[in-house]
Amino acid sequence: MAVCRVCRQRAAVRLKYANLALCKQHFIEYFERRIFRTIKKYNMMREGDRVAVAVSGGKDSVALLYALSSLREKLKVELMGITIDLGIKGYSERCVQIAVRHYEHLSIPYEVVDVREYGFTVDELKGLRRSPCSACGVIKRYLLNKVSREMGARVLATGHNLDDFLAVVLQAYIRGDLRLLSKLKPSLPPIDGLIAKVKPLVETPEKDALLYVLLRGLEYMEEECPYAVGATSIEYKALLNQLEDKHPGIKLQMLRAFLDRIQPLITYEEPPLAICEKCGEPSSGSICQFCRLLELSRTKLAKNRCRKLN
């Protein structure tokens, strides 16, 4: 029987990459301490910061919310929650309920942003872009940035874990996407109207986030988003996990190799951001992607209405 390395009680988890067995209590401490160290290492937060935590209701963002809540006195930061209701039928409603119950349980002020207020839902965007995921990404990036800034936050924290991060790194290597390779950072400073963005779980394997919510008995949305089925990122994560199974620790090695050695050599000149002519938010073109999406969806909805009348 494996025993906890700290207290010699019966172990609840075994972390192969660290050759470490821990009981429930000491795993929770280990998990939160790693997040604290990641935050310090990448200067993700400063004392007195107002930190908006993006909570989708999935395991990663729920784990992030609770870990930051445990750490908020040590970090001396003020937390607030932000959740986007994407209007995905049979999915978004439950995600939002879970997030809200956690905010209230932890007494964290929060805001739920309903995309319907903007006149559409993600379901209605099907067929407008190559995949609803790319449209959804535009919406989330836009609203999380805008609303967390309006809420008075200096930093936006998201639940991207080690596996999420490496799946994008691998994809960027394969595509030779220098822009992505240069921008993929655990901590991005505020720039041109974009709020600072941090990924405190970047050194946390996805499986550990799951263990954390399970061991703490936290409710989370177990189902994948219906649109995520067959997503490339899921495939890349599976490949990386195949490697990890045979070579425990290889994912953390790949992260260090990328951040410490390869990324510093990648140069990419990004032109400064402009201001969207329609909404006034930061944009790479004269009209931002969110406003273009809005326009597209209005045209589509109008066409559909005409079809019904005819």
Added chain:
Amino acid sequence: MAVCRVCRQRAAVRLKYANLALCKQHFIEYFERRIFRTIKKYNMMREGDRVAVAVSGGKDSVALLYALSSLREKLKVELMGITIDLGIKGYSERCVQIAVRHYEHLSIPYEVVDVREYGFTVDELKGLRRSPCSACGVIKRYLLNKVSREMGARVLATGHNLDDFLAVVLQAYIRGDLRLLSKLKPSLPPIDGLIAKVKPLVETPEKDALLYVLLRGLEYMEEECPYAVGATSIEYKALLNQLEDKHPGIKLQMLRAFLDRIQPLITYEEPPLAICEKCGEPSSGSICQFCRLLELSRTKLAKNRCRKLN
């Protein structure tokens, strides 16, 4: 029934990455034309060159030998063969026989280098290094360079295919091995006593090399080297093929991304090579890795002999 895109006869192969079906004859032409183009693109050979082809007897080097033989008039080069007998029991002998039969069939002058002349075999190196593969790599690099230069070749061509090349790229990404990332080139100029080295199959998928030898009915060593079982490179190739199965063409995309975009940004200052104090060959230290290996194997063999006497 799939038909050949060129002649509309029944197709013998279907290349998913190119969405192309071809009959036997037109596949062979396609395969050789791609090698011709790779050679021209990377300036691998010049008119009048003497080119040493390293033939192990495996499918890749046999395919390379026959393709270069078909192309030698078009390329205006002179070919010679070089094969290392590594002394791996139940394996090397058959490899050498196959290589020699092909040289004689094609009337290509050749040399077989027997490592026993240096006083050891790869079998005897077991346990001297972490894996016999790393020792074997040292031996092959050393002898191929030395002997092909002594044979009067300007260029040494090896059968490394697309899959071999990408497995090393992936490994170098994961380890953050900047030295390897900067040196991994389809064509390396001669430098400090090292002969020019070229990989004419770098744009050729491994499966195509197999199809080429099968369709041409060429004898090749079907068995893997007994020491290669479980090699990391085989594992990485399998991962890349999983990706290729779902996204035909992704391996070629990854090659282009690496060579055209990522590698040019990788800077690594390699100190100039020295001369080995023992053998006079190029070396990164005062004594080259080959001579160090020789020393190690002599000590080990002497010890074994003492043990037998006692």
